[in-house]
Amino acid sequence: MTAASTTADEILACARGLIIAGGYNGFSYADIADAVGIRKPSIHHHFPTKAELVQKLVAQYRKDAAAGLAHLAREAPDPATQLRRYTGYWAACIKDGSAPFCVCALLATELPVLPEQVAAEVRAHFRSLSAWLKSALERGQKDGSLTLTETPRAEAELFMATVHGAMLSARAYGEPKMFATITNPLIDRLCGR
Missing domain, CATH: 1.10.357.10 (Tetracycline Repressor, domain 2)
Structure with a gap:
């Protein structure tokens, strides 16, 4: 697994947990960035929206x-x-x-x-x-x-x-x-x- 796919997988796993906790509108890219320990532009690199x-x-x-x-x-x-x-x-x-x-x-x-x-x-x-x-x-x-x-x-x-x-x-x-x-x-x- 490459570093890029690992980061994307971490983002997806984090988003899944946030959706289960609060739904689609219950999280933002800032929440994912904080949880995963990356910057928001890194999330946009993998998932533009x-x-x-x-x-x-x-x-x-x-x-x-x-x-x-x-x-x-x-x-x-x-x-x-x-x-x-x-x-x-x-x-x-x-x-x-x-x-x-x-x-x-x-x-x-x-x-x-x-x-x-x-x-x-x-x-x-x-x-x-x-x-x-x-x-x-x-x-x-x-x-x-x-x-x-x-x-x-x-x-x-x-x-x-x-x-x-x-x-x-x-x-x-x-x-x-x-x-x-x-x-x-x-x-x-x-x-x-």
Whole structure:
């Protein structure tokens, strides 16, 4: 890794933490410069505008999420286990504070004020996650491991909304266990329990 890419990676990591803490408008290049220990012109060298910075961050987030979902599919071929591991991933991230909130879920709350290039990346994340969930739910319905009360598409949207809502509740209550309290009954219902 070159020094330039290391600096860019540090900037992206810092921006991610600042977005999780306060949203798109909750940070500036001055905040990143202070945290990373560089000057603002150095940030502009890598990311000329804040919109370009956050677009790159979300694009990388989407790439990492896709890789994570692909890994999960390889490691746990049955849909019920995939859904449990997906929520388990978030439960662990919320508990240890490493990723207490999905960056795209947080940015989605700001869609009306986001630059279009950032909003497009956020929407693409939701479409991709929804498609993965729909596929898992369809496979589970087909093999009999999951019981759906709605169409796979509707169940995927419900699942996604429940997971993101559970993140919000865990944050609002300051209780990481709240996430599992909300998501476990959803998975139990899907598994016919």
